[in-house]
Amino acid sequence: NAGVTQTPKFQVLKTGQSMTLQCAQDMNHEYMSWYRQDPGMGLRLIHYSVGAGITDQGEVPNGYNVSRSTTEDFPLRLLSAAPSQTSVYFCASSLAGGVNEQFFGPGTRLTVL
Amino acid sequence: DQQVKQNSPSLSVQEGRISILNCDYTNSMFDYFLWYKKYPAEGPTFLISISSIKDKNEDGRFTVFLNKSAKHLSLHIVPSQPGDSAVYFCAANSNYKLTFGKGTLLTVNP
Numbered sequence: 001n002a003g004v005t006q007t008p009k010f011q012v013l014k015t016g017q018s019m020t021l022q023c024a025q026d027m028n029h030e031y032m033s034w035y036r037q038d039p040g041m042g043l044r045l046i047h048y049s050v051g052a053g054i055t056d057q058g059e060v061p062n063g064y065n066v067s068r069s070t071t072e073d074f075p076l077r078l079l080s081a082a083p084s085q086t087s088v089y090f091c092a093s094s095l096a097g098g099v100n101e102q103f104f105g106p107g108t109r110l111t112v113l
Numbered sequence: 114d115q116q117v118k119q120n121s122p123s124l125s126v127q128e129g130r131i132s133i134l135n136c137d138y139t140n141s142m143f144d145y146f147l148w149y150k151k152y153p154a155e156g157p158t159f160l161i162s163i164s165s166i167k168d169k170n171e172d173g174r175f176t177v178f179l180n181k182s183a184k185h186l187s188l189h190i191v192p193s194q195p196g197d198s199a200v201y202f203c204a205a206n207s208n209y210k211l212t213f214g215k216g217t218l219l220t221v222n223p
Contacts, residue, residue, distance in 0.1 A: 004156070040215065042117070042119075042204075042213030042216055043204075043211075043213040045210055045211060058210060059212070090156050097209040099206055101159040102147075102211070104149075105156050106155060106156050
């Protein structure tokens with residue numbers, strides 16, 4: 001099993017550009033989520049999904065879109081990148097939400113100039 | 114307003130001694146608490162968890178204690194090993210959402 005994979009590992013964008021961060025898991029987990037981690041901060045929940053076709057907002061959803069068309073994939077879209085979105089992004093999956101162990105991907109380091 | 118607080122940004126202990134990492138929370142709706150460990154340039158990895166209906170959970174060298182009346186939990190690592198050096202995050206669950214603390218950098222000196 002590959003676990004949770006994220007692509008790309010690094011990305012540099014200009015303000016106003018859009019892009020999609022990819023996340024996939026091969027553990028047949030129903031729950032998937034996206035977090036961002038900023039220096040000196042913990043991980044903050046952006047969006048999450050409890051199953052295919054169902055998504056909901058987390059703590060910091062503004063500027064981001066998600067969709068969940070399959071169990072395996074949970075892409076995160078930046079609509080119009082801003083310098084405030086410079087961060088490390090982690091995708092995670094688990095059997096059933098926060099009460100279960102979440103498996104995290106290796107992260108995507110995004111810089112917005 | 115921070116709902117999960119880890120007030121010690123860093124902790125240094127000697128190999129073989131006990132490491133105690135603390136976490137406080139404010140939201141009474143949290144029903145599950147988890148500890149994650151993170152090495153640089155990697156994603157966090159799960160360490161141990163505890164349900165709000167329990168006050169202790171043990172897994173090998175790791176024990177988590179929960180004091181609901183004080184809204185406080187702690188992670189004990191005994192004995193500490195140099196490989197335990199990492200950032201430790203406390204996290205709390207409510208309604209499918211995890212809230213993380215800012216983390217504590219643990220350094221275990223040989």
